[in-house]
Amino acid sequence: MRNATSTNLAKPKPPALKANIPTADDAALFRDAVGDARTLPDSGRLPPPPPYVKPIPRQRLSGDPPAHDLLTDHVTDNLESDPLIFQRPGLSQQVIRRLRRGHWVVKDELDLHGLTREQARAQLVAFLDECRQRDSRCVRIIHGKGLSSRNNEPVLKQLVKSWLMQREDVLAFVQAPLAEGGSGAVIALLKREK
Numbered sequence: 001m002r003n004a005t006s007t008n009l010a011k012p013k014p015p016a017l018k019a020n021i022p023t024a025d026d027a028a029l030f031r032d033a034v035g036d037a038r039t040l041p042d043s044g045r046l047p048p049p050p051p052y053v054k055p056i057p058r059q060r061l062s063g064d065p066p067a068h069d070l071l072t073d074h075v076t077d078n079l080e081s082d083p084l085i086f087q088r089p090g091l092s093q094q095v096i097r098r099l100r101r102g103h104w105v106v107k108d109e110l111d112l113h114g115l116t117r118e119q120a121r122a123q124l125v126a127f128l129d130e131c132r133q134r135d136s137r138c139v140r141i142i143h144g145k146g147l148s149s150r151n152n153e154p155v156l157k158q159l160v161k162s163w164l165m166q167r168e169d170v171l172a173f174v175q176a177p178l179a180e181g182g183s184g185a186v187i188a189l190l191k192r193e194k
Helices: 024-034 059-062 075-083 093-101 117-134 155-166
Strands: 085-087 110-112 138-142 171-174 187-189
Touching: 024 155, 059 085, 085 093, 085 155, 093 171, 093 187, 110 117, 117 138, 155 171, 155 187
Parallel strands: 110 138
Antiparallel strands: 085 171, 138 187, 171 187
């Protein structure tokens, strides 16, 4: 009895490849094949554009400071007195109304409870970058009401407002409805990824 592992089955070798150098016979065959073919007249059409290639994140590759280091913590007095609402110049007031009424479905959520200022900033930047890559336009950011902070003041609330205003990809934001976090959260509308 033969052992199946001891038999050597010879594998067929692939045919040797010839160099792609046309010969006189190849040229004659080609001329016979095309025969009386003629060049088509120019239609005037343009070729389709090349496919969109995502840009290379040169800032991350170059070793420059990450984007969260570019967001400042400076909160001005008028930020604290304004309601939790923001829209980029040029956007209609209807965007704010639609955002308040839940016109856009919230696709992603970030909870910043219990984080330090630096942790919250880094988490927010990473979250917004991920949302932009996934093309999530409407997001909820929970910053908390500050009930366990010193003097019961919402520290992250004002910082999140300031940070969101500094981001070019944030078109608008409003305070979340009561059922979705109320004064402890914001609903933000992000630019559409091209």
